[in-house]
Amino acid sequence: MAEAGSFADRVKQQADIVRVVGEYVRLKKSGQNFTGLCPFHAEKSPSFAVHPTKQIYHCFGCGVGGDVFKFVMEMEKCAFPEAIRIVAEKCGIAVPRQKERSPEERKENHQRSVLVEMHREAQTFFVKQLEGTLEGKAARAYLEDRGLDKDAISQFGIGYAPSGGDALLRHLKSKYNEKLLVESGLVSRDQSAGRLFDRFRRRITFPISNESGKIVAFGARALGDDMPKYLNSPETPVYSKSNVLYHMDRAKDALRRQDFAILVEGYMDAIAVARAGISNVVASCGTSLAEPQIKLLGRFTKRVIVNYDPDTAGQSATERSLALLLEHDFEVRVLALPPIGNKKADPDLFIRERGKEEYLKLLKDAPPYVDYLIVRARQMDLTTGEGKLRAVNFLMPYVQRIPNRILRSEWATRIAQQLRVDEPVLRAALSKAATERRSEVRTQPELVGRAAKPVERRLIRMLAEAEGFRVELAKQLQNARLYQGLETEKIFVALVIASLSGQPVQATEVGAVLEDRDRRLLFEILFEEANEPTWEEAMSCIEALQHRHAERELADVQRSIEANPAAPELRGLLEKKQELMRRLAAAR
Numbered sequence: 001m002a003e004a005g006s007f008a009d010r011v012k013q014q015a016d017i018v019r020v021v022g023e024y025v026r027l028k029k030s031g032q033n034f035t036g037l038c039p040f041h042a043e044k045s046p047s048f049a050v051h052p053t054k055q056i057y058h059c060f061g062c063g064v065g066g067d068v069f070k071f072v073m074e075m076e077k078c079a080f081p082e083a084i085r086i087v088a089e090k091c092g093i094a095v096p097r098q099k100e101r102s103p104e105e106r107k108e109n110h111q112r113s114v115l116v117e118m119h120r121e122a123q124t125f126f127v128k129q130l131e132g133t134l135e136g137k138a139a140r141a142y143l144e145d146r147g148l149d150k151d152a153i154s155q156f157g158i159g160y161a162p163s164g165g166d167a168l169l170r171h172l173k174s175k176y177n178e179k180l181l182v183e184s185g186l187v188s189r190d191q192s193a194g195r196l197f198d199r200f201r202r203r204i205t206f207p208i209s210n211e212s213g214k215i216v217a218f219g220a221r222a223l224g225d226d227m228p229k230y231l232n233s234p235e236t237p238v239y240s241k242s243n244v245l246y247h248m249d250r251a252k253d254a255l256r257r258q259d260f261a262i263l264v265e266g267y268m269d270a271i272a273v274a275r276a277g278i279s280n281v282v283a284s285c286g287t288s289l290a291e292p293q294i295k296l297l298g299r300f301t302k303r304v305i306v307n308y309d310p311d312t313a314g315q316s317a318t319e320r321s322l323a324l325l326l327e328h329d330f331e332v333r334v335l336a337l338p339p340i341g342n343k344k345a346d347p348d349l350f351i352r353e354r355g356k357e358e359y360l361k362l363l364k365d366a367p368p369y370v371d372y373l374i375v376r377a378r379q380m381d382l383t384t385g386e387g388k389l390r391a392v393n394f395l396m397p398y399v400q401r402i403p404n405r406i407l408r409s410e411w412a413t414r415i416a417q418q419l420r421v422d423e424p425v426l427r428a429a430l431s432k433a434a435t436e437r438r439s440e441v442r443t444q445p446e447l448v449g450r451a452a453k454p455v456e457r458r459l460i461r462m463l464a465e466a467e468g469f470r471v472e473l474a475k476q477l478q479n480a481r482l483y484q485g486l487e488t489e490k491i492f493v494a495l496v497i498a499s500l501s502g503q504p505v506q507a508t509e510v511g512a513v514l515e516d517r518d519r520r521l522l523f524e525i526l527f528e529e530a531n532e533p534t535w536e537e538a539m540s541c542i543e544a545l546q547h548r549h550a551e552r553e554l555a556d557v558q559r560s561i562e563a564n565p566a567a568p569e570l571r572g573l574l575e576k577k578q579e580l581m582r583r584l585a586a587a588r
């Protein structure tokens with residue numbers, strides 16, 4: 001967020017979003033706005049709009065939107081500070097020299113860069129061990145056996161950690177103190193004796209890079225039968241497992257170009273797939289995908305083919321990841337590789353045995369996630385009613401996440417046929433579940449537009465930009481809680497809070513506190529062509545809301561009366577009903 005008075009804020013004030021976006025998208029003036037082809041989704045007719053005075057962009061097709069920094073972050077795939085710098089440079093605003101940081105920040109930054117440097121040195125060390133030692137020779141033979149030739153080894157920086165127990169430690173300790181060595185995760189401390197030793201011993205090493213290509217951790221596979229088979233770096237100041245996707249640094253371009261990702265479990269899988277010429281592959285490095293990893297991936301593409309191991313752990317990881325991906329609006333397909341002989345096949349084994357052509361073919365035909373789930377459900381015992389119920393309950397949470405109602409209905413029919421359950425029963429369960437979770441089910445962008453009544457849209461617009469009477473309007477709305485229960489309630493709440501804060505209302509800051517769906521609706525409303533609002537109009541909108549409020553109240557009262565005609569409070573309810581009816585009649 002651009003805090004008031006900060007450099008980011010100054011850049012935002014001075015930057016012209018039309019000019020900045022115009023460097024990436026061909027924009028045409030259209031009414032108050034500028035429009036063009038959306039750079040974030042493929043389209044033939046323009047649904048991407050930039051608002052020159054509100055300094056925001058919004059796509060009516062895919063729903064993306066935000067301010068000039070958000071746009072540059074998405075386009076350049078960079079972080080916020082970098083986006084500020086880019087925008088400042090494009091607009092000819094001088095970037096101040098790195099501001100004096102607090103001693104603490106300076107220390108942390110310094111520590112991080114030392115740790116990254118240490119990883120670079122460890123990488124050189126491991127590579128040399130693989131190339132030039134007797135032990136390394138055995139490791140090379142193993143790699144060759146796994147189909148990894150010299151080329152692959154150098155391409156992916158594969159190395160070897162020797163068995164001695166302190167070889168790396170001895171290599172590093174003249175340059176780094178003990179504390180840093182332990183903090184790097186490359187060296188461990190023996191709990192009882194306090195002695196230091198190498199974390200990775202007699203293992204093949206795979207450097208793990210962050211998004212910008214800096215090595216921040218290692219994954220290591222045991223050469224012999226040592227346990228665990230795979231050992232990774234621990235969490236350190238430069239590495240957090242849930243923030244990093246293996247191969248992301250090299251996959252970026254391909255992800256963007258091809259607009260889909262193949263998600264695999266381990267680095268061996270990622271390497272095998274990448275070696276087959278498919279570079280848009282990333283590995284979660286661990287069985288479950290974490291939310292920050294999904295967000296990272298989502299900056300490059302929203303389409304994923306999940307190709308996890310077919311074992312039980314892989315299956316449940318697939319299902320967990322599916323749920324998370326769907327929640328983040330990803331379009332998901334699942335590739336479940338067929339067994340080879342009686343061996344379950346991960347991507348690495350499959351490509352080695354069957355070749356890349358076969359893998360590509362299966363990849364192309366990978367079914368949508370619902371098909372995959374139906375197959376899984378059919379593996380359950382469907383002979384009893386109880387078993388069927390279990391299968392339906394297994395599927396339900398996923399089906400509910402299908403945003404499109406028609407599609408959801410089609411799937412219900414298919415599930416009913418495939419599982420041989422009574423369709424009306426299934427539909428009832430589905431619609432019940434859908435009502436209970438309506439707020440969580442994402443709405444398609446084209447449906448959002450109809451979500452709010454004109455009166456609500458108008459009032460929202462006024463709260464956002466009627467400088468003259470916004471505060472007064474916000475007070476009135478808040479006192480009577482007129483927006484309570486409306487579909488736009490959350491937007492109203494955010495705008496009322498912003499209006500009463502006394503600061504100018506910034507669309508992107510209000511949008512930032514809203515859920516994606518509400519943010520889209522808010523932006524759509526802000527982009528509508530509209531006349532200058534007046535106080536009279538505001539008052540008539542408020543009256544309309546009051547009327548609807550009274551109608552809703554009347555319906556509630558009526559329901560209470562009918563539900564329990566013998567209740568002691570009946571008298572009070574009837575009086576209330578009379579009063580509401582009088583009010584409604586008077587308003588007519």
Ligand SMILES: [Zn+2]
Pocket residue numbers: 038039040041048059060061062063064
């Ligand atoms: Zn778009």
